[in-house]
Amino acid sequence: MNPNFAEAYNNRGLARSKICHKSEFPKVIEDYTKAIALNPKLVQAYLNRADTYKNLTGNNPAAILDYNQVISLDPNCLSAYINRANICFLSGELEKSLFDLEKVLSLDADCAEAYCGRGIVRFHLGNIEGAKKDLFKAFGLYEVRGNMIYCAFTRSLIMELFRDHEVYKDLFGVESRIVKSKK
Numbered sequence: 001m002n003p004n005f006a007e008a009y010n011n012r013g014l015a016r017s018k019i020c021h022k023s024e025f026p027k028v029i030e031d032y033t034k035a036i037a038l039n040p041k042l043v044q045a046y047l048n049r050a051d052t053y054k055n056l057t058g059n060n061p062a063a064i065l066d067y068n069q070v071i072s073l074d075p076n077c078l079s080a081y082i083n084r085a086n087i088c089f090l091s092g093e094l095e096k097s098l099f100d101l102e103k104v105l106s107l108d109a110d111c112a113e114a115y116c117g118r119g120i121v122r123f124h125l126g127n128i129e130g131a132k133k134d135l136f137k138a139f140g141l142y143e144v145r146g147n148m149i150y151c152a153f154t155r156s157l158i159m160e161l162f163r164d165h166e167v168y169k170d171l172f173g174v175e176s177r178i179v180k181s182k183k
Helices: 004-020 022-038 043-057 059-071 077-091 093-107 112-125 128-144 148-161 167-181
Strands: none
Touching: 004 022, 004 043, 004 167, 022 043, 043 059, 059 077, 077 093, 077 112, 093 112, 112 128, 112 148, 128 148
């Protein structure tokens, strides 16, 4: 491997993250860090390192720093905003989470994941009608894309959050349309 080729370190880190044992996560981080040292503008290395911190090591403060760097280098990177919003939500920073999800929707008005996330955040902020609207929008977008796993997840979420006859009726009306369109 060329010791001065940033993308090679990034790619090795990515490969390691897919196949290594958790005891080797520091090596994954090392690879991304080396890639960043060689090319401080390599957005993918920051994003991969942030994802590793978030998903594999649980070091959310380090992940936030890297997601911030990704956003400063690429203000249109949806996954950085979504992942940062998830961390903020889990740490109780609901307004920050909401801000990031609204930024995603300003960049991509059809991002089902952002509608789903914003619906959950809105629910926890007490905006029940906004939450319903967002979760039904996410459900519809997942349906259009044929992503039935996420449709089922969103359906379960709606039923859990809104134990309300009218919401169930609305949801089952949407599901009936899905079943009819499959025939």
